Amino acid sequence: MIETVFRSEDVPAEHRFDRWRELMYQCTAPLELDSDHRGDFRASQRLLDLDGISVWPTRFQPVRFRRTAKLIRQSDPENVNVSIPLDGTLHVIRDGHEVAYGPSTLCVVDSSREIEVRTTAQQTGIGLDVPKALLPLSGNGLERLTRHRLSGREGFGSLLTSFLSQLALDTASYRKSDGARLATITVDLLSGLFAHCLGTDKSLSPDTRRRTLTLRVRAFIRKNAGDPELTPRTVAAAHHISVSYLHRLFRDQDITVAALLRQVRLEGARGDLTDPALRDMSVHLIAARWGFASHSAFTRAFHAAYGMAPRDHRHEGCSRTPPR
Known part of the structure; x- marks a missing residue:
């Protein structure tokens, strides 16, 4: 994992906005950016490069983003962007329609489509950019996803939000060589979320289904560890799988289900x-x-x-x- 850090206080006031805009260009599709605070712009941002996937925890003053047809023609990385507001609201305009995304909602953006995003107060959140080719998308699936506010409080949305938040909180625990593993987890969670929302779970590869199920089991154990009745049998029943299949899921995890429960x-x-x-x-x-x-x-x-x-x-x- 490679990490790039930007803090506005490290840059002269007159150069802060332009430097932040340059960093934004590195982690997402080219955008037109403007702000009423550009004379002394305040922001902090980290760019985490996970083997070609970008995660960028950020905090910034009110700003306007625009992805225009001209910019799309000039450069289209064919990415899916997911923005997760943690504090503040994103006002997103597509095809003349505005949708507000508040904390713990997920905003899905197609780099090949025009869009305008506005914030009216200081914004804290996490951005994620993943190549479309890595995701189980077909037909108008991506277009359908961009029309909705996906929940970050339940199911795969909650798992993805928790994982990215924890990753952003504790990057020092990972080595550069961990980038590929972290990228796999990220893509699996995002694929699971999209497949669930589109009702196309069968389109996931067997490996992805197995890995996402394992992540769901781990999250379930952490959430319910205080229940004295929680055992491998009840964990398996909650996920509609057999106890033997549950144990097979953990063969590559370097820990058994019972040991994980005891550890938590x-x-x-x-x-x-x-x-x-x-x-x-x-x-x-x-x-x-x-x-x-x-x-x-x-x-x-x-x-x-x-x-x-x-x-x-x-x-x-x-x-x-x-x-x-």
Whole structure:
């Protein structure tokens, strides 16, 4: 993964807007950009290059984007752009019709179509550009997708939003060689989202279906880890697959389903033990909160994973936390 960073405060005021516009050209199709704040434009943006796929977390002042017929004729990368507002609203105009995209909605844009986008307040969000050739699109599928606000709060939209948000938050954990793997996950999630919205799930390749199902299972476990009844059997039932097929999905994951569930529960409990807001909650209740029915079983698992008892971890963590 290759990362390029832009911060307006690092550039003289008179050059800030032009420098940001240059970076935008690197991560998406050429656009006409303008802003009432271009004299002292404030923005921050990172461009993450994942083996030919661009992810760009960004924050900027009110601005106007236009993708015109002239620009399309001059250069068309044949990309699909997905914009995910995290704070603020995108006002998108296509064929004379305006649609507003608020936080946790996904705006799909075809680089081959004219479009105008306006923001009226400071905007924070994540952009994603993927070549059309990598996605399961046929007929007027892409046109249908661009007409709707896709949800970033549920299903594949939630998985994609969470994945990109986490990726943007913690790029230091990845090496340059991880770009291809991250690109595969991104394309799989976006393909799953599009196929689900278009009702063309069967168009996904077997590998993509398997990988997206595995990602859904992982997200399901993290969301429901506090349920003491959650087991590989209930996980399989929730996804309408057999337990044996669930285990086959995880053969290439370097962890079993049961081990992943235990890991998620222990990580959650470990964080709660040193959370100042939960200082008065007993260790027993924290263990139960994360699905451990037996306090002794929790203590043994915690000691095996972290080399100390839960109470010792809490004492050590609290001793480093300054009083409020």
